Amino acid sequence: MSGAKRPPTPDGVPLLGHGLAFSRDPFDALSEWADEGEVVQLEFPGQSLYMVTEPELIQQVLVENHDAFTIGRQQRETFDGIEDDAVTATTGDRWRRLRTGLHPAFTWDGIRSFGDGMAERTAAHVTRWEDGDRLDLLAEMRTLTLHLLADTLLGVDVEGDEDVVTDAADALVARADPRRFGTLLPGWIPTPTERRFDRAVGRLDDYVADVLADRSSGEEGDRDEPNGHDDVCSVLLAARERGDLSTAEVQDNLTALLLAGHDSSAVTLTYAWYELSRHPEVRESLADEVEAVIGDGLPGADDFEDLGRTRHVVRETLRLYPPAWAVNREATEAVTLGGYEIPSGAQVMMPQWVVHRDSRWWDDPETFDPSRWGSEVRRTSNASGERSEPRGDDGESSRSRRLGRGAADVHAIAVVAARDRHRGDGSADGVMGYTSSTRPTVPHD
């Protein structure tokens, strides 16, 4: 640490530090502060935060020097009481054990086997849309992605219970909203947001416990290996049977996957449709590709690699509207980052929202241009979102992660693009909004 200096601190106001500007317009404030240095120190009531916006340094935190960091305080507090025993909220050896327990459900072949089902479910969903309908796209996409995920990969029948999951996701997002005054208060103070959170999470807990009880008693029928591969429920229950996972770990991991798996994908698809509605030329070229690759049929897992333009639409959407707009870590020891001193216990925030719109790394960063992904692009570390896995990675697990995250989105876009070509004009209105995740506001007449 010798020779390390303190990072610059942008101007703030007495007592509230940078909190006031942040609560007024988080993204504008973060982008402005990022201009002052690749690492800056921000002061919020009760805590200092180190914001890192240089891709090589982000790579150091998330990958090369990952041992010196753990999950950020904000993430731990957000998941407190709902995912305490899940991969999303644990660290170190426990996190590794949980990830290993889940791994059999996320193999390349396993995920591929669910691909066809995803396209069929999407087709069934969009058939309900009539020409001229005005749709709340976010609500539509949430129901769709929840079914894509739950009915296939997870093996949970959510029909009729969708609101139990989406209400809990909304309560989680509201609780984590950094602009909310209550985030500065201890969680046991019963603010309306905390009370809503407790109610929604209580319902989801009961629901997940019932699902697991039905599955383990066989009442749901034998859903094991519906496609020759185990779904997440079977994998979790088998791990509990072997004594590898506790009941709480099984419950919290299923809860975490229900929430983490549907919401980000729904937000991505919603923004994709928003941008496609503003770029008819991209929509045309997408429809051409879909017609050439899948014709009148439905896309299957084997078409994933051939739907290049479709994948680029998803990537470009993730660049401009990353559903989680920052990744947070806490330093477990003092480290030097880019010549700056980061003390042990410091909170480190890496806002992909800012990095993805930085003209140093992207040409014309504010423009939605999926074709930029067809050529050599300079990408940021973690630009696509998942927690980096710094351990020796076999090609298998990184391929299945890629397919697992992208397949549902790509298939859903392909199916809707095919329908759009024949029936609709694809127009959509929407306005940018954000809370703890990047979310569009509901379009109005």
Ligand code: HEM
């Ligand atoms: C567009 C889609 C998605 C985006 C943008 C996204 C983004 C993220 C981000 C930013 C994290 C936290 C990374 C960190 O703190 O290091 C994360 C973690 C996670 N996501 Fe996703 N995600 C998406 C889709 C999914 C899907 C479909 C699933 C499940 C099938 C999923 C399951 C998880 C899990 C289990 C974690 C915790 C992983 C760990 O800590 O080991 N995500 N995701």
